[in-house]
Amino acid sequence: MTDLQTPEAPQLPAATLSLTRPQLPRWAPLLAGVVSLGVGGLVALIAGWGLVPVAIVAWVVFFVGLPAWSAAVEGRRASIDRLVTTVAWTTFGLAMIPLVSLVYEVIGNGHSAISWAFFNNSMRGVLGEGGGIYHAILGTVIITACATVISVPIGVLAAIYLVEYGKKNRLARTITFLVDVMTGIPSIVAGLFAFALFTLIFGPGVRFGIGGAIALSVLMIPIVVRATEEMLKLVPDELREASYALGVPKWRTIVKVVLPTALGGIITGVTLAIARVAGETAPLLIIVGTTTSVNLNPFDGRMATLPVFIFSSVTTGGRYEAFNTERAWGAALVLVAIVMLLNLLARFIGAIFAPKTGR
Amino acid sequence: MATTEPTGVIDTETSTKRGDAVFAGLARSAGILIMVALAGVGIFLLVEGAPAISASGEQAYGKDNIVLFVWPLLYGTLLAALIAMIIATPLAVGVALVISHYAPRRVARSLGYLIDLLAAVPSVVYGLWGRAVLAPAILPVYQWLSETLGWLPFFEGPATTGRTILTASIVLAVMALPIITAICREVFAQTPRMHEEAALALGATRWEMIRMTVFPYARSGVISAVMLGLGRALGETMAVAMVLSVSGLVTINLVSGQNPSTIAANIALNFGNASGTKINVLIFSGLVLFVVSFAVNFLGRWIASRGQVKA
Numbered sequence: 001m002t003d004l005q006t007p008e009a010p011q012l013p014a015a016t017l018s019l020t021r022p023q024l025p026r027w028a029p030l031l032a033g034v035v036s037l038g039v040g041g042l043v044a045l046i047a048g049w050g051l052v053p054v055a056i057v058a059w060v061v062f063f064v065g066l067p068a069w070s071a072a073v074e075g076r077r078a079s080i081d082r083l084v085t086t087v088a089w090t091t092f093g094l095a096m097i098p099l100v101s102l103v104y105e106v107i108g109n110g111h112s113a114i115s116w117a118f119f120n121n122s123m124r125g126v127l128g129e130g131g132g133i134y135h136a137i138l139g140t141v142i143i144t145a146c147a148t149v150i151s152v153p154i155g156v157l158a159a160i161y162l163v164e165y166g167k168k169n170r171l172a173r174t175i176t177f178l179v180d181v182m183t184g185i186p187s188i189v190a191g192l193f194a195f196a197l198f199t200l201i202f203g204p205g206v207r208f209g210i211g212g213a214i215a216l217s218v219l220m221i222p223i224v225v226r227a228t229e230e231m232l233k234l235v236p237d238e239l240r241e242a243s244y245a246l247g248v249p250k251w252r253t254i255v256k257v258v259l260p261t262a263l264g265g266i267i268t269g270v271t272l273a274i275a276r277v278a279g280e281t282a283p284l285l286i287i288v289g290t291t292t293s294v295n296l297n298p299f300d301g302r303m304a305t306l307p308v309f310i311f312s313s314v315t316t317g318g319r320y321e322a323f324n325t326e327r328a329w330g331a332a333l334v335l336v337a338i339v340m341l342l343n344l345l346a347r348f349i350g351a352i353f354a355p356k357t358g359r
Numbered sequence: 360m361a362t363t364e365p366t367g368v369i370d371t372e373t374s375t376k377r378g379d380a381v382f383a384g385l386a387r388s389a390g391i392l393i394m395v396a397l398a399g400v401g402i403f404l405l406v407e408g409a410p411a412i413s414a415s416g417e418q419a420y421g422k423d424n425i426v427l428f429v430w431p432l433l434y435g436t437l438l439a440a441l442i443a444m445i446i447a448t449p450l451a452v453g454v455a456l457v458i459s460h461y462a463p464r465r466v467a468r469s470l471g472y473l474i475d476l477l478a479a480v481p482s483v484v485y486g487l488w489g490r491a492v493l494a495p496a497i498l499p500v501y502q503w504l505s506e507t508l509g510w511l512p513f514f515e516g517p518a519t520t521g522r523t524i525l526t527a528s529i530v531l532a533v534m535a536l537p538i539i540t541a542i543c544r545e546v547f548a549q550t551p552r553m554h555e556e557a558a559l560a561l562g563a564t565r566w567e568m569i570r571m572t573v574f575p576y577a578r579s580g581v582i583s584a585v586m587l588g589l590g591r592a593l594g595e596t597m598a599v600a601m602v603l604s605v606s607g608l609v610t611i612n613l614v615s616g617q618n619p620s621t622i623a624a625n626i627a628l629n630f631g632n633a634s635g636t637k638i639n640v641l642i643f644s645g646l647v648l649f650v651v652s653f654a655v656n657f658l659g660r661w662i663a664s665r666g667q668v669k670a
Contacts, residue, residue: 077564077567078564080564080566081564081565081566081567084565084566084569085461085565085566087453088453088456088457088461089457089461090453091449091450091452091453091454091457092453092454092457092470094450095450095451095454095474095477095533095536095540096473098477098488098533099473099476099477099480101488101492101493102480102484102485102488102492105488105491105492106484106488109491153389154389154392154393155389157385157386157388157389157390158386158389158390158392158393160386160389161383161386161387161389161390162390164386165383165386165387166390171387171390171391172390174394175390175391175393175394177660177664178393178394178397179393180656180660181397181653181656181657181660182393182396182397183656184587184590184591184594184652184653184655184656184659185400185594185649185652185653186593186594186595186596186623186648186649186652187482187594187596188594188596188623188626188627188645188648189400189404189594189645189648189649189652190400192404192407192626192641192642192645193399193400193403193404195407195642196403196404196406196407196408196642197399197403199407200403200406200407204634204638205634218396218400221393221396222393225393249375249378249379250379250382250383251378251379251381251382251383252378254382255382275479276479278481279480279481279482279483279484280481280482281481281482281483281596281597281627282482282596282597282623282626282627285627285630285631286626286627286630289631307481307483307597310483310484310487311483311486311597311600311601311627314486314487314490314491314601315600315601315628325491328487329487332483332484332487335481335483335484336480336481336484339479339480339481340476340479343475343476343479347472
């Protein structure tokens with residue numbers, strides 16, 4: 001107790017005894033930002049630099065200036081806090097650069113290739129100018145549809161087993177774990193798997209669409225299982241119990257009560273899974289190959305798909321490289337548009353059917 | 360109940376039981392099918408890859424045996440994925456912090472959506488972007504690196520092309536970033552609110568609060584997130600195949616035109632022209648990739664599940 005009554009205490013300067021410390025105003029970061037942009041702009045005017053150095057100079061001024069100002073007014077701890085805040089937002093800005101650049105370049109380079117003929121022609125007999133992606137779009141649609149038809153029943157049934165029947169027994173836990181691990185299978189390994197499987201059945205050199213669908217299913221099933229599992233877990237037990245109390249058998253309860261309740265979420269998950277596999281290239285490159293003309297039969301022969309079309313257009317090189325590259329950008333724009341639309345659609349469905357949570 | 364005819368009761372009961380049994384059986388077999396498929400991936404790759412063990416010379420792309428063929432590719436795969444993780448991990452942690460703790464609640468949702476968009480872009484488009492946009496744009500940086508930091512073995516150069524293993528790693532980092540961010544975000548958001556508020560009540564600044572409550576809580580989650588991102592980077596094919604200018608050398612020089620290839624990219628580039636034993640050789644290298652990425656994913660999931668039990 002005597003320690004508390006040290007003679008120094010009353011002699012401290014009045015400022016440190018105050019309960020509040022001086023703080024920078026709320027608009028301090030904004031001001032610092034404007035000032036650093038101004039400095040960057042000034043340097044650019046004097047030195048005649050482009051946009052990128054301006055951004056870097058402005059960032060450095062901000063990165064040093066705001067914490068220094070804060071250190072002078074608020075003290076060391078607040079200054080470090082502001083420094084870290086700047087770093088965190090910087091990482092976000094850096095992460096956005098590739099996205100912005102990619103969207104900008106894909107639209108900028110791709111839009112000139114887009115025309116009615118681009119969607120309406122295949123590459124049959126085309127070497128230089130002209131040609132289109134009709135065959136590739138059809139191939140992507142057919143193979144993705146086949147993969148969906150294979151994956152959705154298996155994925156949904158497996159999720160039903162995990163949630164409704166397994167109830168954390170050993171088999172269910174093993175399957176859950178393996179599904180998690182399966183999401184990490186490299187896509188090219190899925191392609192090699194399909195190739196090895198059909199080589200053993202049909203002999204060497206096999207290439208056809210259904211093989212690609214099987215390979216894509218290996219990648220798609222775990223996504224469907226995870227999404228469905230999460231949704232089934234959200235269905236309240238009261239609904240199941242009410243149904244059991246009315247004497248409805250378990251399987252009819254699942255089909256008529258549980259699945260309809262979770263339907264919106266399951267459709268969202270399936271749509272996201274389709275978006276994911278529609279852009280897969282590597283497995284299709286291995287087992288489906290590519291071709292220049294339309295092939296509508298997934299059970300026979302090579303098919304063109306959008307991703308493989310992009311890959312082969314870019315890597316072929318040679319005399320018609322300029323035309324090939326232009327078509328590749330056009331196809332990339334179409335592919336990105338399809339994938340983004342599917343993603344938006346999934347969010348839209350998810351927002352409509354989202355279960356009302358407490359918060 | 361008393362009025363129901365006994366036969367009728369028995370009938371509905373047996374049909375109910377049959378329906379239940381059929382449905383339960385269907386569900387269980389779907390689950391087992393997934394296990395079989397995963398085992399099948401390993402088995403079929405093993406069967407088709409086995410003939411490669413005795414391959415040599417022309418069949419093994421001019422290498423004396425299969426080990427000499429796979430080793431440089433494995434080295435390239437690990438190197439590219441490792442650099443990608445060194446780039447992506449700090450970025451992903453920062454982005455996840457922004458979304459979970461820095462951004463205002465209303466903005467955070469849309470910021471998360473922007474990051475998810477990064478994950479939605481197909482890998483082949485990343486490859487195209489890396490090859491046609493990033494590689495030329497980054498070449499001056501490599502030239503500067505090799506001139507000023509050329510005494511470091513990593514930046515020895517000569518920097519003649521932007522299509523180096525470092526560029527490929529940057530593209531891989533961009534692709535792995537959304538995965539790492541998503542998991543980190545989830546873990547950060549699960550920090551007990553009471554811990555955070557206690558730290559703030561004691562006068563901690565926001566950064567001190569994050570350092571004292573969020574990071575210790577999220578450590579295992581972040582590690583498993585990085586492992587899963589690593590798994591993605593290891594198996595990524597198209598970005599590397601399209602970006603990298605390959606020579607197949609084992610080198611630590613990151614900015615020259617002589618780059619080690621990766622397993623996945625090598626398969627993608629050579630599979631179309633392969634025949635006979637060469638196909639088996641490529642499938643064998645795919646098996647190696649499968650084992651490595653399976654192990655990494657397994658480890659990541661295991662760390663994650665262990666962290667959950669502890670929490």
